Amino acid sequence: MLGRGVKRKWSCLDELEPELLPVTTHEKKQDEEKEAKANELLERQVVLSLCLEKLQRYQAGVELSLRRSVLLVNTLRQIQGDMRSDGAGDYKVQPESHHVKAEFREEDVPVMCRGCVDNDDLPPPPTLSSEFISQESNNSSDPHKAHKFDICSISDAVNAMGYLSDLALDDIFEDIDTSMYETTDLSTAMGAGSEIKLCPPAHSSSPGSLPSCLMDLNDLDHLMEILIKLHPPLPGSVLR
Amino acid sequence: MAGVAGGNDFQWCFSQVKGAIDEDVAEADIISTVEFNYSGELLATGDKGGRVVIFQHEQESKSRPHLRGEYNVYSTFQSHEPEFDYLKSLEIEEKINKIRWLPQQNAAHFLLSTNDKTIKLWKISERDKRAEGYNLKDEDGRLRDPFRITSLRVPVLMPMDLMVEASPRRIFANAHTYHINSISVNSDHETYLSADDLRINLWHLEITDRSFNIVDIKPANMEELTEVITAAECHPHQCNVFVYSSSKGTIRLCDMRAAALCDRHSKFFEEPEDPSSRSFFSEIISSISDVKFSHSGRYMMTRDYLSVKVWDLNMENRPVETYQVHEYLRSKLCSLYENDCIFDKFECCWNGSDSAIMTGSYNNFFRMFDRNTRRDITLEASRESSKPRATLKPRKVSTGGKRKKDEISVDSLDFNKKILHTAWHPKDNVIAVAATNNLYIFQDKIN
Numbered sequence: 001m002l003g004r005g006v007k008r009k010w011s012c013l014d015e016l017e018p019e020l021l022p023v024t025t026h027e028k029k030q031d032e033e034k035e036a037k038a039n040e041l042l043e044r045q046v047v048l049s050l051c052l053e054k055l056q057r058y059q060a061g062v063e064l065s066l067r068r069s070v071l072l073v074n075t076l077r078q079i080q081g082d083m084r085s086d087g088a089g090d091y092k093v094q095p096e097s098h099h100v101k102a103e104f105r106e107e108d109v110p111v112m113c114r115g116c117v118d119n120d121d122l123p124p125p126p127t128l129s130s131e132f133i134s135q136e137s138n139n140s141s142d143p144h145k146a147h148k149f150d151i152c153s154i155s156d157a158v159n160a161m162g163y164l165s166d167l168a169l170d171d172i173f174e175d176i177d178t179s180m181y182e183t184t185d186l187s188t189a190m191g192a193g194s195e196i197k198l199c200p201p202a203h204s205s206s207p208g209s210l211p212s213c214l215m216d217l218n219d220l221d222h223l224m225e226i227l228i229k230l231h232p233p234l235p236g237s238v239l240r
Numbered sequence: 241m242a243g244v245a246g247g248n249d250f251q252w253c254f255s256q257v258k259g260a261i262d263e264d265v266a267e268a269d270i271i272s273t274v275e276f277n278y279s280g281e282l283l284a285t286g287d288k289g290g291r292v293v294i295f296q297h298e299q300e301s302k303s304r305p306h307l308r309g310e311y312n313v314y315s316t317f318q319s320h321e322p323e324f325d326y327l328k329s330l331e332i333e334e335k336i337n338k339i340r341w342l343p344q345q346n347a348a349h350f351l352l353s354t355n356d357k358t359i360k361l362w363k364i365s366e367r368d369k370r371a372e373g374y375n376l377k378d379e380d381g382r383l384r385d386p387f388r389i390t391s392l393r394v395p396v397l398m399p400m401d402l403m404v405e406a407s408p409r410r411i412f413a414n415a416h417t418y419h420i421n422s423i424s425v426n427s428d429h430e431t432y433l434s435a436d437d438l439r440i441n442l443w444h445l446e447i448t449d450r451s452f453n454i455v456d457i458k459p460a461n462m463e464e465l466t467e468v469i470t471a472a473e474c475h476p477h478q479c480n481v482f483v484y485s486s487s488k489g490t491i492r493l494c495d496m497r498a499a500a501l502c503d504r505h506s507k508f509f510e511e512p513e514d515p516s517s518r519s520f521f522s523e524i525i526s527s528i529s530d531v532k533f534s535h536s537g538r539y540m541m542t543r544d545y546l547s548v549k550v551w552d553l554n555m556e557n558r559p560v561e562t563y564q565v566h567e568y569l570r571s572k573l574c575s576l577y578e579n580d581c582i583f584d585k586f587e588c589c590w591n592g593s594d595s596a597i598m599t600g601s602y603n604n605f606f607r608m609f610d611r612n613t614r615r616d617i618t619l620e621a622s623r624e625s626s627k628p629r630a631t632l633k634p635r636k637v638s639t640g641g642k643r644k645k646d647e648i649s650v651d652s653l654d655f656n657k658k659i660l661h662t663a664w665h666p667k668d669n670v671i672a673v674a675a676t677n678n679l680y681i682f683q684d685k686i687n
Contacts, residue, residue: 071583
């Protein structure tokens, strides 16, 4: 667990700090501790967004590394734990954290949604999350998920993404023993041939629980643009 | 054997570089593994295009005694081809993940090569004679009717140009659902293990249609999965002992005598986390990317993202030595996470006498640590210093404050140039360093 109020030392954070200030100055004066807290939340948000972005990329079948996705999901879980421990009272005092949290709640489904980011005039940060909410309730393919604005839903997101791209298939063949994917004996798998033929050739076309827009990498880029606009000089550029 | 750094010790000098000089590198040419055989006479590389190239050490010439002989191409062959997994609708890359040599037992050499799914046993043999004088076939190559063969003719062996043949002897397929990250030949020379993200299998080198699953960490419900196997290796002397490392930074040592399924470890190596350095990336950077037993079998070395640790097999609670490889990157983790470098899998290796270790870094830098003197050195694999016998200049990365002359700042490091794979000759101070599509060979300077 991260120490509360501990000033982070990452240089990337230092670079982000000036960008953060304009956002915070419209609020009333904040003391050092609050700033550190805000930094931490900001950083957490950056890490979180990147986490989800990376997981989505793997989901789209570009590359499938179990090691990577496990590490990413664990990082996501750690952030989830952090947010839980922040408690509900926290963000009544701190609008930023509320914003972060509200946005975070939506991360499970709509972050990559086409509708959220199609908007050409990008909404200012604080409304971004509300945008998510409205888009979500309109577009969601899974209405009861949309109404479940529980922080726990991040784990649903994690699970929905899964470690394997063939998880999307699970929705189609829920009742089929997936051990057939595991079998070393091809003939055994062929025994279940009739079902296998139903397998969509590519994940992008699979009508699984993930909305097809999740697969659209352009949307991810777009989303990243938004995030980058929020926190301009992402330090990655330094390293290129 | 002397240490690794300058001073009174020897210096490293350039010996050879293999591979094209072109700026734009074909993906298939990127070297994905490097491995000396047991004698050091042969050096094998595997690449992303599924090829294996074997270099042979040529004896030093009498006229140039200062040169220790060079490694020249001995054999090149296509080990793996791209395939398609129809059940999962996924491509299976041809990339060679690992090569392991078998101890030599006759004139031929044997090695195991693996991609994500399939392990192959290759025989590399020489032929410089061919049998001539058969009378079993017609001139057009068709077999003659046995009734028309009336005389017995004994073929004779005729000399011919030396030919090196690589032939696949065994194919060990269909045993891994996940990506194979390690193979390791056992000290009994009869069995080997192969590890993927969730399982480790034990094979007999002669038997391809069955293997024993000795470790399985796959949870019944994949949603509960929090840890994967990242590397595994057999003990160099005790054929019942092996270790495997995990993405949580731990190492488990298992004894195959205890049970057929080693899901309960005998030893568990873990260093308690320093709470002061905790960050979002703690788990990612503590993930172990390589584990190697020392030649003596007393120690093992693990590589995580920022450091190399040497563990005494008799002490589980902390490593006996920890070496920082590129600690200056700790402040850059956010960016390294963003550009995915944080997931790079750096390997590490021991020198022949276990007195020094080597591992790679970014900007084509690689690091050596002398375990006795505790000295370390950063060297660079670059074409600029690639004149024969040119001494390698130690490199320095400035860590905060003012950058001194000859120092390179962290921000100007090239993170696309990474040295993930290195190998140390089992007896001599000759090292092979894979830098993208180039293989550099360095040796100590003999005065």
